[in-house]
Amino acid sequence: MKKQIYERPLIQRINTGMMNKFGTKTEYAPVSHIDGLAVKDLINEYGSPLFVLSEETIRNTYRDAVRAFKTRYPKVQFAWSYKTNYINAVCNIFHQEGSWAEVVSGFEYQKAINNGVPGPKIIFNGPDKSDDDLRLAITNNSPIHIDHLDELYRLTELAEEMNKRPNVAIRVNMDTGIYPMWDRFGFNYENGQAWDAINKIILGNRLELIGVHCHIGTFMLSPQAYATAAYKLSDLALGIKKKFGKTIQYIDMGGGFASKNTLKGSFLPGADTTPTIDQFAESITTALLNAGFTESDLPLLILETGRALIDEAGYLLGSVLANKRLSDGRRATIMDFGVNILFTSFWYDHKISPAQEFSSYTEDTVMYGPLCMNIDVVRSHITLPPLRKEDHVVVHTVGAYNMTQWMQFIAMRPAVVIIGTDGKSHLIRSKETIENIESNEVMPDFLRKHELASGILK
Amino acid sequence: MSKRKITIAVSGLNNIDSPGPGIPVIRALKDSELFEIRIIGLSYDTMEPGIYMHDLVDKTYQIPLPSAGQQSLITRLTYIHQQEKIDVLIPNFDAELFNFIKLQDMLKKMGIDTFLPTLEQFEERQKWALNTFGEKYGIKVPKSKQINSTAEIHALTHEFGYPLVVKGKFYDATVAYSPDQAMAAFNKISSKWGLPIIIQQYTPGIEVNLTGIGDGKGNLIGAVPMRKTYITDKGKAWAGIALEDETLMNIARNMLKGNKWRGGFELEMIKTDKREYYLIEINPRFPAWVYLAVGAGQNHPEALVRLALGEDVKPYESYESGKMFIRYSYDKIVDLKEFETISTLGEL
Amino acid sequence: MKLLKNIALSDTGFVFNPGNGDSFSVNPIGLSILKDLQEGKSEDAIRNRVVEDYQTDKETIEKDLYDFLKMIEQFNLTDYHE
Numbered sequence: 001m002k003k004q005i006y007e008r009p010l011i012q013r014i015n016t017g018m019m020n021k022f023g024t025k026t027e028y029a030p031v032s033h034i035d036g037l038a039v040k041d042l043i044n045e046y047g048s049p050l051f052v053l054s055e056e057t058i059r060n061t062y063r064d065a066v067r068a069f070k071t072r073y074p075k076v077q078f079a080w081s082y083k084t085n086y087i088n089a090v091c092n093i094f095h096q097e098g099s100w101a102e103v104v105s106g107f108e109y110q111k112a113i114n115n116g117v118p119g120p121k122i123i124f125n126g127p128d129k130s131d132d133d134l135r136l137a138i139t140n141n142s143p144i145h146i147d148h149l150d151e152l153y154r155l156t157e158l159a160e161e162m163n164k165r166p167n168v169a170i171r172v173n174m175d176t177g178i179y180p181m182w183d184r185f186g187f188n189y190e191n192g193q194a195w196d197a198i199n200k201i202i203l204g205n206r207l208e209l210i211g212v213h214c215h216i217g218t219f220m221l222s223p224q225a226y227a228t229a230a231y232k233l234s235d236l237a238l239g240i241k242k243k244f245g246k247t248i249q250y251i252d253m254g255g256g257f258a259s260k261n262t263l264k265g266s267f268l269p270g271a272d273t274t275p276t277i278d279q280f281a282e283s284i285t286t287a288l289l290n291a292g293f294t295e296s297d298l299p300l301l302i303l304e305t306g307r308a309l310i311d312e313a314g315y316l317l318g319s320v321l322a323n324k325r326l327s328d329g330r331r332a333t334i335m336d337f338g339v340n341i342l343f344t345s346f347w348y349d350h351k352i353s354p355a356q357e358f359s360s361y362t363e364d365t366v367m368y369g370p371l372c373m374n375i376d377v378v379r380s381h382i383t384l385p386p387l388r389k390e391d392h393v394v395v396h397t398v399g400a401y402n403m404t405q406w407m408q409f410i411a412m413r414p415a416v417v418i419i420g421t422d423g424k425s426h427l428i429r430s431k432e433t434i435e436n437i438e439s440n441e442v443m444p445d446f447l448r449k450h451e452l453a454s455g456i457l458k
Numbered sequence: 459m460s461k462r463k464i465t466i467a468v469s470g471l472n473n474i475d476s477p478g479p480g481i482p483v484i485r486a487l488k489d490s491e492l493f494e495i496r497i498i499g500l501s502y503d504t505m506e507p508g509i510y511m512h513d514l515v516d517k518t519y520q521i522p523l524p525s526a527g528q529q530s531l532i533t534r535l536t537y538i539h540q541q542e543k544i545d546v547l548i549p550n551f552d553a554e555l556f557n558f559i560k561l562q563d564m565l566k567k568m569g570i571d572t573f574l575p576t577l578e579q580f581e582e583r584q585k586w587a588l589n590t591f592g593e594k595y596g597i598k599v600p601k602s603k604q605i606n607s608t609a610e611i612h613a614l615t616h617e618f619g620y621p622l623v624v625k626g627k628f629y630d631a632t633v634a635y636s637p638d639q640a641m642a643a644f645n646k647i648s649s650k651w652g653l654p655i656i657i658q659q660y661t662p663g664i665e666v667n668l669t670g671i672g673d674g675k676g677n678l679i680g681a682v683p684m685r686k687t688y689i690t691d692k693g694k695a696w697a698g699i700a701l702e703d704e705t706l707m708n709i710a711r712n713m714l715k716g717n718k719w720r721g722g723f724e725l726e727m728i729k730t731d732k733r734e735y736y737l738i739e740i741n742p743r744f745p746a747w748v749y750l751a752v753g754a755g756q757n758h759p760e761a762l763v764r765l766a767l768g769e770d771v772k773p774y775e776s777y778e779s780g781k782m783f784i785r786y787s788y789d790k791i792v793d794l795k796e797f798e799t800i801s802t803l804g805e806l
Numbered sequence: 807m808k809l810l811k812n813i814a815l816s817d818t819g820f821v822f823n824p825g826n827g828d829s830f831s832v833n834p835i836g837l838s839i840l841k842d843l844q845e846g847k848s849e850d851a852i853r854n855r856v857v858e859d860y861q862t863d864k865e866t867i868e869k870d871l872y873d874f875l876k877m878i879e880q881f882n883l884t885d886y887h888e
Contacts, residue, residue: 004835004859004860005861006835008870011832011874011878014801268524268525268556269525269526272560359833797829798818801831802816803818
């Protein structure tokens with residue numbers, strides 16, 4: 001008789017009210033390939049864990065977003081949000097597609113320059129811009145988005161000093177009916193701060209006000225909030241025209257569109273509830289078109305979309321290190337990736353699929369990372385088939401923020417590959433080495449030597 | 459006239475002490491003079507009493523919880539449809555409606571008819587949007603405001619006066635008679651349900667409810683107002699009586715003219731001493747007491763099935779006020795074998 | 807280790823403890839192990855039987871059986887008075 005396929009013996013209490021298994025198979029349906037390449041082969045070649053990006057998904061997502069806006073509004077420009085994923089290969093896909101760069105530090109600004117983005121197409125945001133950063137941006141004619149009055153005054157001084165007229169926009173914060181309201185960046189709309197800043201810029205006559213900007217929040221699930229914001233920014237632009245006869249060249253709606261991830265604590269999966277890019281586009285463009293601009297004065301619409309353009313193109317492949325049973329009887333699975341490289345697991349319940357076939361029996365599991373730290377929990381509750389040591393899993397929708405917010409903590413950071421539209425995998429960031437990490441360390445002479453006594457342990 | 463044979467899937471079989479609407483809807487359908495109905499129960503939990511009520515439910519299938527997502531749900535429904543050939547599906551839980559509304563076109567293609575509100579209708583009557591809803595359709599709604607810190611409480615005296623109601627995002631409500639009490643309630647409720655806290659104008663009066671059905675074109679196909687005459691310690695109806703209330707009927711008619719509500723609904727209102735009506739909540743489905751409407755002469759679930767099938771349905775013109783309902787509970791004896799079957803196979 | 811005498815095992819993988827009303831579900835291999843226990847087989851005997859019937863090795867089933875038996879104990883399905 002042929003031997004049966006082995007599966008770990010499982011017993012589960014039948015609880016009333018628990019997630020029943022009938023029809024819930026989608027999450028743990030195996031995902032053995034990404035864009036046609038086997039997970040197993042990728043891990044064999046590049047090691048585990050491994051970040052994988054799909055060029056095809058990135059380009060398709062971007063083109064879909066451009067279509068959603070351009071079919072509704074005549075002048076649209078995307079600017080790739082560097083902080084979301086600033087691996088140069090990723091940035092260049094967006095630049096190839098026609099996207100400008102949006103940066104929030106001198107470091108990111110330098111990256112954009114190194115990627116060959118022309119100065120006037122680098123939007124410089126953020127509260128932290130040094131004098132050197134500002135001088136460089138002024139020289140390059142980059143649009144500088146002013147965050148606070150101190151910056152406004154400093155920029156005015158630098159303009160005088162350099163005898164230049166920098167292109168600027170102001171960042172505006174406002175009540176769009178969502179909670180929490182982001183009021184720490186920029187100037188407030190409702191209490192008149194925004195108008196004070198506008199008056200200072202125009203009457204000071206040292207800076208060229210070319211745009212107005214807002215960034216109303218992150219992971220926004222309400223297209224309506226964008227309509228409110230677009231309306232309020234339009235109101236400012238129209239007011240500037242009326243008061244000073246000056247036409248504002250662009251309205252920058254910032255970023256913040258949600259991806260299809262599921263926020264912790266939300267009842268329904270993100271894949272079902274996240275508004276489509278068309279819904280965001282409809283809200284924003286309708287507000288702009290109805291705001292009262294004449295056709296020739298219609299401002300350029302700039303979008304700094306990050307997360308929604310890259311999240312779904314990213315996967316993290318990993319392997320099971322061990323299984324154990326917790327004192328309360330729950331199953332725990334320890335993976336070779338944790339919060340150190342999957343930073344977003346702090347706020348998402350990432351979808352995680354096994355990479356090999358299983359029967360329909362499952363177990364409730366806690367998924368831990370490899371760190372020797374109690375906070376290292378990837379999923380506090382996930383229904384999975386019985387995984388064995390060295391089995392692989394695929395974490396979905398990880399393209400945004402992980403490859404920038406990851407930490408070199410306890411372990412080194414893994415490689416990143418991209419699967420090209422040529423159907424092949426290409427390394428875009430190598431696995432870190434101890435030499436990489438230690439290359440910046442300096443050892444003072446008096447700390448070079450030590451001798452440890454031997455002989456305590458037999 | 460011979461009755462037409464038809465298969466209808468119904469959820470909300472939790473006929474417990476605060477019951478879901480499934481079993482009352484099924485009872486209404488079984489009373490139909492037009493249809494001979496086979497009922498397919500859709501259950502989330504193995505303990506839903508309807509699973510074991512074989513005189514009302516012919517066969518039950520477990521379905522994945524709404525949080526499992528639409529893909530899981532449609533996969534399961536496809537399987538059930540292959541076995542049962544469902545003609546009409548009537549979901550009865552608020553929490554599952556979003557998914558069913560999103561899936562209705564796909565269901566239609568499979569040959570399953572539904573009669574659900576549109577996503578816009580469903581969303582604009584949400585608790586936190588009720589003030590806007592009231593303004594849009596000319597219905598009085600107790601004034602409410604979201605606050606995020608106790609610092610905002612002092613400004614409320616002007617706006618609301620005291621007493622006022624301090625409510626949590628999802629649950630809990632306390633009447634506060636002074637800023638100090640409002641502060642205490644804010645801290646207590648926010649520690650449990652988080653921010654924001656909703657401040658609502660205090661509206662004393664009696665609660666009156668209305669169960670109704672709209673045809674999606676602005677017509678009220680049927681409606682019966684009711685007052686709870688006795689409530690359980692959980693605030694649920696124990697007994698109620700059908701009322702004659704033309705004002706409330708007009709509020710429902712006008713609302714439907716405005717929002718063209720599609721499907722069953724319930725209005726929960728407060729009628730003040732000055733006979734003003736304030737809207738507290740709109741439920742986007744039939745209430746658990748919908749069988750009172752049948753008792754009073756209007757079979758709303760049957761009308762919903764006919765609308766789902768695309769038939770032209772004339773509005774009900776009258777009902778009998780003074781009909782009462784009194785809820786009772788009943789200990790059903792169930793064989794362990796039945797529990798085993800639903801637990802392991804997911805169908806019974 | 808012995809299973810409580812009155813535990814009811816069904817071929818659908820349904821396990822019922824009439825002593826406290828608890829019910830459980832097991833996968834097919836789990837069910838076969840419970841049946842072994844009911845017949846009074848030793849852990850060694852169970853291990854050998856599984857290696858015989860399934861595509862696995864002694865180390866794997868040793869780990870997994872240890873875990874499974876711990877769970878059975880935790881679910882109060884075993885006889886203490888032995």
